[in-house]
Amino acid sequence: MQRERERECVWGVTEVKEEEEKPAENGETPKENGEAAENGEPQVEPMELPPFEIITGDRIDPFMFKFQFKNVEYSSGRNKTFLCYLVDRGSADGLLRGYLEDEHSGAHAEEAFFTQCLPDYDPAVKYTITWYVSSSPCAACAAKIAELLKARKSVKLSIFAARLFEWEEPEIQAGLKTLHAAGCKLRMMKPLDFSYTWDTFVEGEEEAFNLWEDCKDNYEYYQDKLADILQ
Numbered sequence: 001m002q003r004e005r006e007r008e009c010v011w012g013v014t015e016v017k018e019e020e021e022k023p024a025e026n027g028e029t030p031k032e033n034g035e036a037a038e039n040g041e042p043q044v045e046p047m048e049l050p051p052f053e054i055i056t057g058d059r060i061d062p063f064m065f066k067f068q069f070k071n072v073e074y075s076s077g078r079n080k081t082f083l084c085y086l087v088d089r090g091s092a093d094g095l096l097r098g099y100l101e102d103e104h105s106g107a108h109a110e111e112a113f114f115t116q117c118l119p120d121y122d123p124a125v126k127y128t129i130t131w132y133v134s135s136s137p138c139a140a141c142a143a144k145i146a147e148l149l150k151a152r153k154s155v156k157l158s159i160f161a162a163r164l165f166e167w168e169e170p171e172i173q174a175g176l177k178t179l180h181a182a183g184c185k186l187r188m189m190k191p192l193d194f195s196y197t198w199d200t201f202v203e204g205e206e207e208a209f210n211l212w213e214d215c216k217d218n219y220e221y222y223q224d225k226l227a228d229i230l231q
């Protein structure tokens with residue numbers, strides 16, 4: 001059962017270890033906390049956020065969306081992850097919808113989703129979660145998401161990614177395979193997904209959205225890579 005407890009503590013959803021360093025109250029040590037997050041150690045309790053701010057919101061600025069979600073092969077300058085989410089809890093309350101953005105040096109958007117947007121888990125509720133992310137998860141996040149899905153059987157997660165993050169790296173590929181094996185549906189965003197995401201998550205949705213020229217080619221490029229990794 002010890003193992004189960006530890007799993008429940010993934011991302012500090014339920015507990016915080018005593019010996020863990022707390023983020024400085026004045027927020028003057030963002031780098032150290034960033035490094036801690038890179039190591040994949042749960043480091044914060046739910047109500048105590050790291051100095052790097054996770055931005056949450058209802059709708060994304062259109063210019064930001066076009067830059068961050070562009071499915072170019074090399075993502076220079078894009079050191080954030082944008083995560084748009086829809087959560088269906090099978091209730092009459094309707095869908096939970098919004099987005100998160102992070103800095104890669106701080107807590108990652110995938111982590112923030114579970115600590116900030118869905119901090120409570122009820123095994124009696126079926127959660128159907130869909131993410132549209134600007135890039136696929138890093139190895140540490142992939143491992144943690146897989147653990148969470150194994151521990152929380154009533155959570156179904158689908159991840160649609162605009163780009164594959166560092167897909168040449170063996171540990172990244174292993175992470176994606178682990179996620180896939182844990183029942184997570186992994187897909188690259190098709191041109192239609194970009195249009196849907198624009199309509200659903202971007203401010204001023206009345207503005208027409210023109211896909212960039214090589215959107216479909218880039219999708220097919222990434223889709224081939226992902227298929228190779230997951231086969």
Ligand SMILES: [Zn+2]
Nearest residue numbers: 108137138141
């Ligand atoms: Zn990550």
